[in-house]
Amino acid sequence: MAVLTPSQPAAAPPEEPAAPPTPGRSGADARFVVxxxxxxxxxxxxxxxxxxLTVLGHIEHARAQQTGFDTLRQQLALGTAPVGRLDANGKQVGLGSPVAVLHIPAIGLREVVFQGTTSGVLTKGPGHLRNTPLPGQPGTSTVLGRQWGYGSPFNHLDELHPGDPITVTTGQGQQQYRVTGIRRAGDPAPTVLHTGQGRLTLITATGGAYTPHGVLRVDADLTSPVQPGPAAGGAISTAERPLEGDPxxxxxxxxxxxxxxxxxxxxxxxxxxxxxxxxxxxxxxxxxxxxxxxxxxxxxxxxxxx
Incomplete structure (x- = not known):
């Protein structure tokens, strides 16, 4: 047993290591936080x-299709479905209002068509170009649809072949068409329609996924009786033209x-x-x-x- 003498001071107890400082929010450097x-x-x-553009857009498209179909079915039952640019009350058919049901069996497509072709309208489904007649009426009726985003309704439009049937249901009944050809940039335009003839032109984009760089057109001639309709035409905004955004x-x-x-x-x-x-x-x-x-x-x- 060791004995301490006056000349030998007692050894100090070992010091515990200091705890590291706890980082707090106040020590955050604004140069990195911002x-x-x-x-x-x-x-x-x-x-x-x-x-x-993918998951949520497809869900939004499916919901818009369901509500649009319910609205149009009710209008067809009541005989108030639009047959021109004006509705049953004599007012302009609003952008995004359902006007027809497009059915293409060859590619398994059945879509409600809405009035207008702005980017916002086409999130719901295909859109009818407002300065053209409705399907079934004399002249060329034009319908635009997305290639990839929001349900990609016209993604397989390039798989159609001449002779494939197309059915469009409007306020004037079922209109029957037969595909006559597919056009890309530089291809010749179809023959001019004679008085009392009808044509349907479906338009979508060409290019890779979500990278459109051109326009694809599918032409189909009306084979069912031509329906009477008001004169088509009128001004449309730039946002309603193919491959345009909405300012x-x-x-x-x-x-x-x-x-x-x-x-x-x-x-x-x-x-x-x-x-x-x-x-x-x-x-x-x-x-x-x-x-x-x-x-x-x-x-x-x-x-x-x-």
Whole structure:
């Protein structure tokens, strides 16, 4: 047993290692936080953009088709389905109103056709070009449809062959057509129609997936009796022409951007004052809904045949 003498001081107990400092939110470097948040928002917007053109867009298209079919079926039963640019009340048929049902057995297509051909209308399904007659009436009726996005209703249009039947149901009954040919850029136009003849032209995009670079046209001649109809024609906006986006979509895009900014500020404030998990539980659904709505509005700026 060791004995301490006055000349031998007692040994000090060993010191415990200091605990590492706990990182806190106050120590975050703004040089990394701000760019990180911006990149996170950008990634979320890109994911929402892709989702709207694929999964969410197909769901939206299916819902629009169901509601459009129910509306048109009721109008057909009541005899109020539109047969021209004016409805039963003498008013212009609104953009996005159902006007016909297109059936092409050769490619398994059955779609409700809506009035108008803007990018927003074509998210619902094929659209009728407003300055052309409705199917079954004299002249060339034109219907546009997307190649890939929002249900991709006209994705297999290039698989049609001359002689394939097409049926279009309108307020004037069933109209029968036979495909006469497929046209791409540079192909000759079909023969001019004579008085009392009818033709249907289906238009979609050409190119790879979600990369349209041209227009594909399918022509079909009317084989059923021609139906009477008002004179076609009139002005249409640039947004209703093939491969055009809709400039009117900029307003909802800007409004949703403002909503996203407000939501981000609110989530940031709640994160510092309320707590991490409480903020995410309350804020994540709001941010997700705004991002989906914003990216959906932005898709209307893209070509309508995409």
């Amino acid at each position: 760019p990180g948040a911006a990149l996170t928002l950008l990634a979320a917007l890109l994911l929402g953009f892709a989702a709207n 009117a979509a900029w307003l909802p895009v800007l409004l949703w951007l403002q909503a996203l900014l407000v939501a981000v500020v609110a989530v940031t404030w709640a994160f510092r004052r309320w707590g991490r998990w409480q903020t995410w539980i309350a804020g994540l659904p709001v941010l997700t809904a705004i991002v989906v709505a914003l990216s959906g509005a932005a898709t209307e700026l893209l070509p309508n045949l995409l």
